[in-house]
Amino acid sequence: MKKEKVESSAMERKKEVLTNLENFGSRLYGQMEKGSFPWIEMPSRSTENIFYSPEVRQYILGEKTVRRTARNIRHIRPFTQLVWTAYFAHELTQKRKTSTLRDVYYSAQAYDMSFKDQSESNSIIVDLETAVGSSREDFNVFPEERSAVFGDLTIEYTVPGYEGRQLNLASHPDGMMIGPALTYSEFVKTSADKVIVIEKGAMFTRFVEEGVYKKFNSILIYTAGQAPRATRYFIHRLNKEMDLPVFIFTDGDPWGMHIAMVLISGSANAAHLRELTTPDAKWSGVWASDIVDYKLPSDKLTEVDIKRLHELRRDPRYKDELWQREVKKFLKIGRKAEQEAFSRYGLTYIVDEYLPAKLKETA
């Protein structure tokens, strides 16, 4: 039963995106046909309209909507950019080509559409996500940054030229890049029973070398700092489709904490999107209490760190007991530690001692 669902997921989503984009165009076409200026209405992304929803366990957009109309001289340029972006996204999705944010910015020039700079084209893409209700990865626009996955997971490609081909993600020790092809692949099978997410590249490599995926029956994912959306979506699918629990290991500081939190509860920037979060994922370390318990080499918190901790303490996503406790603990000890700090006890200590203890503690 699980397999059935797995197979349909990526392709279904593609079709849905195409339909959404086509409907978007048809609506505008119809408006112009009737002799009126085309307009759209979409949820407002202003801060007053972003709420944390305890039910969905992520940030969501409220009831407020904004209306953009080509009748308005101030709207017509971004409006045209939006329609072009929809057209371009449709082309990409239909022809199964992928593009990056940077690439979209340049492609626009081929259609005599100009963006002032990349940040303008990026914000139009977010508009399109909001208007159509799909994330940019759904219409094949990917960010530049890449993260990686390693472990016993067999996938089947759906991208053109590789359809039907299967690959085991443990076949390359550097890990497999989580790019468009992996994002759209179908998950076939796995022997793993958990996902371990790691912030730092050095730790990811150490875990691969130490055979963590075998010892702990896990799929390893390297986020390279704040996780790209494709990676968040990938983790979400592993959790949802393969029913795998997710454990997150980050640096022991407010920034590491927040990397874990975004994976779990999402970000305000992506309040218009779903399926990027994994609410049941666990932050397993490095906690402030670990710094004390394991006597880790640590650095003093900077002023910025402390300011950030105070922000996090008031953040609705941090209301659970574990998060509140750790934020307070950081503030109390006034120190932070990186994942690499475990190396003072030898190269394998983190895998032999720390990891099993923490997996047990947070399971």
Added chain:
Amino acid sequence: MENALDASDLMRIPPNIYIRLASTDGTGSGAETYRLRVGDNGSGVPARHIPSAFGQVLFGSKYKLRQTRGTFGLGGTMAILYGQITTHEPAYVASSTGTARIYEYKLMIDIQNNRPIILNHKTHVNKERWHGTVVEFSLEGDYLRAMPKVLEYLKQTAVVNPYANITFADPKGRLYRFSRATTEMPPPPKEIPPHPFGVDVETIQRIMYVTQSRSMLEFMQTHFHRVGGKIAQQFLDFAGIPVSKRPKKMDPKEIVKLVRSLKKFDGFLPPDASCLSPLGEDLLRTGILKELKPEFTAVCQRKPSTYSGHPFIVEVAIAYGGEIPRKDDIILYRFANRIPLLYDEASDVSYRILKSMNWRRYKSSPSMPIALLIHVCSTKIPYKTVGKEFIAGRPEVGREILNGIREVARRLQRFLSKREHVEKQKRRLTTFSKYLPKIAKFSTDLAGKKQPPDIEKLLKSVKKFEERKS
């Protein structure tokens, strides 16, 4: 030159003025000797007056009260005198009033006795009935240094005399032409007796000397502007002078008393402006458009007003854009009785008013290409100095200038706002025509349609909407 223009104003003939300045020793730099020749097609000078008119200081045809450029016959003769002092060359004058003869004189001035010395005198037959005057004399000067001022003077003169043809051949052999743009001329000023506020003891004595009046009552009515029987009676009672007193019998003490009373009595009517000859809004506009070639101009003639018994009219014009140069400051052109004032700008009342204005209120700023023209005409321009280069800050005159500037500045503001509006609308339409077709095209592709929707209607509605608004 000013005399030439006055002569043709009186004749109501559009003037043709020819000026030639030629170097006679030609060192090429510094002070040189030049021969200046000025010719006009004006009324001409009657033969018997020619020697005195050009060879005697203070001999003039302008001892009456009406607005003229010069006043007492000083300018022309003084120029000849200056030439004589610096070069010791005689002056040459030819003139005809359009009779059968042209009279030609070669003369010098006997400086000690203020008398003309006639060196030569010829009479020619005037077949074409030419009328006008030609004066030629030598003088020392430095044309290279004076050139900018000379040309500026001619250009500004052309602005306020748009009905004149002015030709200037300079020592370098260059020919400057300022052609007339109209043959219409302003109505000539009427002659009026002086207003009681404006007379001094000297004037009264001169009038007393020639008067035919047999009583002071009659004297007051005959020789003063806007004084009738009733006012004359009231005034003489006020001054304590018997109405039947014979003017010739007034002694100097009584005359002084009379003048003092004239200034104190508040029953006189203000002078009217029929003796003034402002250029008029149409001619001023013509002159500005012809010489300054601006994109926009507004002119305003203020209502006649008076200061100390002297009537005056202020005319103000503003010119914007076009060939008006962009300077750091608004360019100020000052005129008094249609003569450009070129020197001592910063001391002039107009300059101070201009500086004190808040131009932002008129959507303008001194950095814009703006020229402002102030023309004051009066039977007596309130010059501050004998050099007649700038106008003093009489409050009555200042107020008229200020209000005139405000008026034209408001009109400039309206023009600028309207233009801004039109340009904004144009930009709007351009924007719509640029983007709407693209929206149509991409939507068509997305919707999988073959024909793009008809957006002409939408574009037309934009256009119509703009037109209705503007």
